[in-house]
Amino acid sequence: MEMYQNILVIIDPTTDEQKALKRAVDLASRIHKNNNTAINITAFFSIFDFSYEMTTILSHNERDSMRQMVIDEKQKWLDEIIAEIAPNTQVTxxxxxxxxPYEAIINQVIEHNFDLVIKGTHQHDKFKSVVFTPTDWHILRKCPCPVLLVKDHEWPKNGNILAALNIGSDESEHSSLNSKITKQAKQLTAVVDGNLHLVNSYPGTPINIAIEVPEFDATEYNAVMLKHHQEAMNTHAEQFGVELTNTHIGEGLPETVIEEFARKLDAELVVLGTIGRTGISAALIGNTAEHVIDQLNCDVLALKPDGYISPLAN
Incomplete structure (x- = not known):
């Protein structure tokens, strides 16, 4: 598995519990064990205190010096965290x-060619649901490399990895993204000794047609749609050597279907594609992947289409 050789881990400065760093160390050791490749891990976070910027009585150099003191103090704390969590792993x-924060993260990815970002998500004990911060959403939309959002749990042997696909579409972008998702999910499955499953949703009968056209046969329509998606899924699965018993197709919205199968399979990880949207369209429409991610209660690996360029890339 050659794709993750340069990993950027986003540290949460509000806690000593660093699940993203733990996941990175675990994943790096598994990749190394699998193919003897050295993995570079960088633990990173950005800080900012507006009060330092507003101190007009200080000279420019004095402000720089004060900022550097704060950075050095945080760096010392981070080095102690790394020594505690990853004593036997080389982490920068x-x-x-x-x-x-999201700009600082994406700038690092662009400048240093990171091929994976790992970040912890916030969990609400009250509902056991995951809450995503604005930084998470910005990274998902704008980060050019894969983003792994992690929760606080292990990836056990024989665990299930679910690749969420958009099968049945004729668009080349969807086709190439389906291939990318499946390849990365398959490689990860091999590294963690897991089981790969493929899931796809298809739309049900359009309600307005069923109402407005009395002779419309909803049952036949659904049967045709299911058959089309089933055949497309079988072709895709065979192409990538995935057992047909590990393919799943459901009628409904992607976010509903993917969450349902992730829960049924008790998936450790869902791998999906996200088309980066910015501006008004992002605010109004959102992204199918974002709706899916919001519903899931497991780790998520979000991939961009090949050729995606971050809006922060100058």
């Missing part, structure tokens, strides 16, 4: 001063 630590 990096702290920068930046007022927008």
């Amino acid at each position: 630590s990096k702290v920068v001063w930046h007022n927008r």
Whole structure:
């Protein structure tokens, strides 16, 4: 597995519990064991204190000096965290001063060619649901490399990995993204000794047609749609050597179907594609992947289509 050789781990400065770092160390050791490849891990976060920027009585150099003192203090804390969590792993630590965490993260990815970002998500004990911060959404939309959002649990042997596909579409972008999702999910499955499952949703009968056209046969329509998606899924599964018994197709919205099968299979990880949207369209429409991610209660690996360029890339 050659795709993850340079991993950026996003540290949460509010806690000593660093699930993203733990996941990175575990994944790196498994990849190394699998093919003897050295993996670079960088633990990173950005800090910003507006009060340092507003101190007009200080000179420019004095402000720089104060900022550096804060950075050095945080860097020392981070090095202690790394020594505790990953004593036997080479991890580089990096702290920068930046007022927008997601920009600082994506800048690092672009400047240093990271091929995976790992970040912890926030869990609400009250509902046992995951809450995503604005930073999470910005990273998912704008980060050019894969993003792994993790929760606080292990990836056990023989666990299930679910690749969420958009099968049945004739668009080449969907086809190439389906291939990318399946390849990465398959490689991860091999590394963690897991089981790969493929899931796809298809739309049900359009309600307005069923109402407005009395002779419309909803049952026949559904049967034709299911057959089309089943055949497309079988072709895709055979192409990638996935057992047909590990393919799943459901009628309904992607977010509903993917969440349902992730729950049924008790999936450790869902791998899906996300088309980066920015501006008004992102605010109004959102992204299918984002709706899916919101519903899931497991780790998520989000991939961009080949050729995606981040809006932050200058």
